[in-house]
Amino acid sequence: MENKLYGILCYTREPLEPQIYSPKLAYSMHLAYTEDGIRYRELNHNSGVLFAKASELANGALSAKSLKNPYLFSMADGNFGVVAIRTEADGSPDQQSKGSVLLFTSPDLLQYREIGLLNLVSGRHVQDVMCEYDHASRRYILRWREEDDRYYQCEMADVTHPGDASEPRLCEAFTLSSMPVGIEGVVPRNVIHVSRSVAQRLIHKLTVPVHVRNELPERVAVSSAEQLQAVKVTAIYSDGTTAVKPVEWDAAGIDWSRPGAYRISGSIRQDRFAFPIAMNRADPCIAQWEGTYYFVATNDADGNHSISIREADSISGLVAAEETKILDTEMHDHLKRFLWAPELHGIGGDLYIFLAGSSGEFGDIQSHVMRLKKGGNPTAAGDWDTPVRVVRRDGSPLCLTGITLDMTVLERKGRLYVLWAQRELVPHDLGSWIYIAEADVREPWKLKSAPVLLSKPDYGWANNQTFVEEGPFALTTDRNIFVTISGALVDATYCVGLLSADSDANLLDPNSWTKGNYPLLASGSVPGEYGPGHNSYVKDEDGTIWSVYHARPGIGQPRCSGLRRVHFDIDGEPMLGLTEEQDLNPELASVFLNVLVP
Incomplete structure (x- = not known):
């Protein structure tokens, strides 16, 4: 062949x-x-x-x-x-x-x-x-x-x-x-x-793979229902890639007090999130803090004038959770407009929100950081410190000739890095570019190194209608560091590209990074979702990694938040367009297992 x-x-x-x-x-x-x-x-x-x-x-x-x-x-x-x-x-x-x-x-x-x-x-x-x-x-x-x-x-x-x-x-x-x-x-x-x-x-x-078969041990020896629930199935896909999935086992027929062999059935568990999970919410981010999950996003419903937070014991619980406002443009004189792209990050034992805001005009938009007070409740507005503006290592503002936004965090080998989008406006509008720098773990709004340019919107998919690359967010594996970025105008042409580096590379060296020629996710990737982008990543209790993103349910429709499992392709690179039906074939959802009770 x-x-x-x-x-x-x-x-x-x-x-x-x-x-x-x-x-x-x-x-x-x-x-x-x-x-x-x-x-x-x-x-x-x-x-x-x-x-x-x-x-x-x-x-x-x-x-x-x-x-x-x-x-x-x-x-x-x-x-x-x-x-x-x-x-x-x-x-x-x-x-x-x-x-x-x-x-x-x-x-x-x-x-x-x-x-x-x-x-x-x-x-x-x-x-x-x-x-x-x-x-x-x-x-x-x-x-x-x-x-x-x-x-x-x-x-x-x-x-x-x-x-x-x-x-x-x-x-x-x-x-x-x-x-x-x-x-x-x-x-x-x-x-x-x-x-x-x-x-x-x-x-x-x-092409997007599909679920074609399952792999399970021929027989397992377990002595309790808790041990049985830890037995998972490996889903095999048409390209040879795999994903480990939890199973809801039916143990009703097992007498745990009687040693012997039993054959039981189970159903592969798949959390399903119909799009959208949140209307008029863009640039979404989900993070776990002290055993609880939190959701924040840009609020398009009120013209980006407030940031609210949701709290739940699980990722699925966030979908129906109530929102509590923790910041708005009436609270601080230096943040009167454009509260954009909040991100939750735990750093050095403290919880932070990175966000962009302006004292009034578009040209004043800058990256800020606010810290949760010791012992504070993330859903209580009064438990957050006043947001402070990100500064360079000499204490000067990060950018005096343009705007900065979409700042995110990447921790690697004891060092903290921040990545952000920066748009020079003076003397010429150069479009939005992606930068990286090392930051202070104790005060993550302070840089420890000079900013380094990583990427410009040089490909047609990133400069479609406007010259923009923004929304960086890191996803790390044992071998690689991936940073997804969003490009083009924030409409139905919005899409997601990829920067990648080896896990041992010098992340402040632009030559360490490779940029993909084409977007990972665009309007044609998933039927019914237009202009997907500005995604973040979160891991659930089973170790499954989820992409939290925004897209539009139709051309001209509002930006809405969605959730989809991240699959990894034959090279271990993230694949963001695997639908629920491709992820789990309904005909393969039922599995059987031979159980030996010792």
């Missing part, structure tokens, strides 16, 4: 209405696969996987770019290459790219490196391009069509370092084979053939 080749189609899409699928999304490279050369199945929900990076202007602002006519090819070293026409964001000709094509390389068709513009000398706009590696001559053959409708080609030994490229010469016209693909909006380009292992990895990474 390994010798079987799969076809991988690269394509772009026709743009739709801006709230549905704008040019910044449509003009990116998409992928589909075929096993028989006839039927093609889209990957990544028919969304782009490769976006052109924005270019930087002289004033530091970004100029969004898109791509058209991508051409996928296999490279001599076993990697993959993509050549494409770089365009302006709306697909119109890019003057900076005149006489050039855009080049990318990839080891796996998932993560791409933008090599940059490959100059073809002519000085005219390139209209179409293709590239192939010729094994006989051991050279790459690059062909292109210019705006005068003439075709040219040149050859080179290394397409990434084209210093020995031959002089361009006229060549015969080339056309790409048209094919009936049957994918919505598809503008097909070319197909390459890859091995089964490469194709399966793509399929596993770019």
